[in-house]
Amino acid sequence: MLHAAEEIARSLGQDAVSYDDDVLEHHGHSDWSTSNSPERAVAVVYPRSTSDVSAIARICSRRDVPMVPFGAGSSVEGNFSQPHSGICVDFSYMDSVVAFHPDDMDVVVQPGVNWVDLNTQIASAGLFAPMDPSPTATVGGMVSTNCSGTNAFRYGTMKDWVLNLTVVLADGTVIKTRRRPRKTSAGYNLTSLFVGAEGTLGMVTEITLKLAPIPQDTSVAVVPFPTIRDAAAAATELIRSGIQLAALEIMDEQQMKILNEHGSEAVRRRKWAELPTLFLKFSGTTEGVKSDITRISDIVHATTGGRAPFHFARSKQEEADLWAARKESLFTMASIRPPGTELWSTDVAVPVSRLAEIIDWSKRECSKLGIFASVIGHVGDGNFHVAMMYDPKDAEQTRRVAQCVHQMMAMALEMEGTVSGEHAIGIGKKDCLRDELGPETIGLMRQLKRAVDPKWIMNPGKVFDW
Numbered sequence: 454m455l456h457a458a459e460e461i462a463r464s465l466g467q468d469a470v471s472y473d474d475d476v477l478e479h480h481g482h483s484d485w486s487t488s489n490s491p492e493r494a495v496a497v498v499y500p501r502s503t504s505d506v507s508a509i510a511r512i513c514s515r516r517d518v519p520m521v522p523f524g525a526g527s528s529v530e531g532n533f534s535q536p537h538s539g540i541c542v543d544f545s546y547m548d549s550v551v552a553f554h555p556d557d558m559d560v561v562v563q564p565g566v567n568w569v570d571l572n573t574q575i576a577s578a579g580l581f582a583p584m585d586p587s588p589t590a591t592v593g594g595m596v597s598t599n600c601s602g603t604n605a606f607r608y609g610t611m612k613d614w615v616l617n618l619t620v621v622l623a624d625g626t627v628i629k630t631r632r633r634p635r636k637t638s639a640g641y642n643l644t645s646l647f648v649g650a651e652g653t654l655g656m657v658t659e660i661t662l663k664l665a666p667i668p669q670d671t672s673v674a675v676v677p678f679p680t681i682r683d684a685a686a687a688a689t690e691l692i693r694s695g696i697q698l699a700a701l702e703i704m705d706e707q708q709m710k711i712l713n714e715h716g717s718e719a720v721r722r723r724k725w726a727e728l729p730t731l732f733l734k735f736s737g738t739t740e741g742v743k744s745d746i747t748r749i750s751d752i753v754h755a756t757t758g759g760r761a762p763f764h765f766a767r768s769k770q771e772e773a774d775l776w777a778a779r780k781e782s783l784f785t786m787a788s789i790r791p792p793g794t795e796l797w798s799t800d801v802a803v804p805v806s807r808l809a810e811i812i813d814w815s816k817r818e819c820s821k822l823g824i825f826a827s828v829i830g831h832v833g834d835g836n837f838h839v840a841m842m843y844d845p846k847d848a849e850q851t852r853r854v855a856q857c858v859h860q861m862m863a864m865a866l867e868m869e870g871t872v873s874g875e876h877a878i879g880i881g882k883k884d885c886l887r888d889e890l891g892p893e894t895i896g897l898m899r900q901l902k903r904a905v906d907p908k909w910i911m912n913p914g915k916v917f918d919w
């Protein structure tokens with residue numbers, strides 16, 4: 454592995470390779486995740502072009518050395534960890550917008566482009582890329598986890614926004630999955646093969662993304678409910694109403710309490726009801742937004758018998774403050790974590806009709822653990838996260854948390870749901886994927902992997918085992 458790193462340094466330049474311990478640690482461990490591996494890569498390498506990536510792959514392939522792509526490291530299932538060591542390929546210097554086609558509403562970017570920066574750069578053309586995971590995330594990582602976020606309710610997930618990919622395969626071969634038109638039925642859909650593959654099939658070096666028009670107007674409303682079941686049931690009604698909300702999110706009473714006590718200054722400007730709360734985002738024309746707010750407010754009133762006060766933003770400042778509460782929630786929660794504890798955050802999705810039941814069940818099971826546990830999520834997609842703070846040195850507590858998470862996965866599968874709505878599989882959910890898909894489907898995935906990566910050197914140990 455070290456010989457491979459030295460050869461890469463000779464090929465790309467000494468400053469393209471780092472052996473620094475802090476750098477290796479940063480690229481091998483996530484504080485956001487409990488799915489970490491104690492192993493580290495021997496070196497982190499920094500390509501600047503597709504041909505650099507191809508050179509890295511040729512060297513690693515010749516020496517049978519694992520390659521682990523790295524975007525911003527914000528994924529949470531150990532997706533970029535290095536259980537088999539190897540070379541970590543960091544795309545942070547491949548961060549250019551290659552071509553912007555406003556008339557075609559698409560953009561060609563390198564994988565290291567951060568989505569927030571991209572949206573700032575193209576905003577003046579009235580366009581944006583809708584997926585909104587961690588604000589630090591890069592397009593390469595977002596493609597590879599098939600991420601989503603709060604906007605997925607309206608805009609779908611990452612797979613719906615990728616037009617084509619340039620990919621460097623394990624042996625250094627460079628392929629392009631298709632061309633740039635909005636539609637094609639020419640040949641196998643290889644773009645989709647690489648979206649969500651977590652870097653196990655190749656390294657993405659260029660991405661053409663579809664863009665959406667920035668809506669003329671937006672607004673935000675919050676609605677607290679007496680119980681989490683009421684909130685989830687109302688969410689189901691809202692989804693079924695057919696009104697095209699931009700986002701529909703849930704935060705439980707624990708999250709709301711944290712906002713009151715530890716939220717940013719903007720968020721603490723208001724006193725939040727410490728009750729399970731739905732956050733609704735509206736977008737469209739100004740008239741359309743107004744009409745949607747009225748209709749949604751009527752539905753909430755009818756479903757709850759007027760027991761849930763519906764509060765919508767009356768100014769742009771208030772809109773920003775209300776939405777900030779939702780966007781900051783994970784960061785606020787992480788910032789108050791007592792030293793020595795870890796955050797186990799898990800992610801499931803179920804058919805919308807089963808949502809109230811599974812959220813209610815999860816809350817009850819978590820409360821039996823006697824630790825901090827909280828539900829937050831993208832309920833518009835039937836997708837929610839449970840975050841639990843536990844002490845990893847307490848073996849019994851850790852065992853019970855793990856058991857609770859596994860029961861939650863089993864419950865989601867019983868409801869025809871999935872064990873990963875948006876965080877992918879990484880090393881954390883390999884067992885659960887087997888339960889979800891069965892040996893035949895995993896068998897086909899293995900055959901595909903073998904066909905493109907016969908030496909099993911692309912991000913090995915992720916999604917499923919050898």
Ligand SMILES: Cc1cc2nc3c(=O)[nH]c(=O)nc-3n(C[C@H](O)[C@H](O)[C@H](O)COP(=O)(O)OP(=O)(O)OC[C@H]3O[C@@H](n4cnc5c(N)ncnc54)[C@H](O)[C@@H]3O)c2cc1C
Nearest residue numbers: 524525526527528586587591593594595597600601652657
């Ligand atoms: C606070 C917070 C909030 C979050 N909110 C959301 C959310 O709302 N929705 C959501 O979906 N996710 C969310 N996430 C998870 C995370 O942001 C996403 O998984 C994101 O897509 C990861 O992007 P990244 O650039 O950090 O990728 P990384 O974490 O660096 O990598 C992710 C995976 O992609 C692979 N990879 C990276 N670059 C490439 C490449 N060029 N070619 C091939 N493979 C590559 C890696 O090997 C790894 O398997 C959140 C995370 C945090 C910490």
